[in-house]
Amino acid sequence: MGIKAVAAAPSRIHRxxxxxxxxxxxxxxxxxxxxxxxxxxxxVVPSRDELxxxxxx
Numbered sequence: 001m002g003i004k005a006v007a008a009a010p011s012r013i014h015r016x017x018x019x020x021x022x023x024x025x026x027x028x029x030x031x032x033x034x035x036x037x038x039x040x041x042x043x044v045v046p047s048r049d050e051l052x053x054x055x056x057x
């Protein structure tokens with residue numbers, strides 16, 4: 001058992017203008033909704049070995 005974590009690029013998250021302002025509470029609710037609806041695409045975080053071997057083809 002564990003916790004599923006998704007790393008998403010902030011530049012790829014749709015953020016409509018909010019009339020009530022921006023708060024961490026509102027942001028977290030929106031992110032939870034987007035994740036539940038499958039609207040967030042995770043990014044791949046390369047391993048240390050992948051970073052070290054980058055460009056060595």
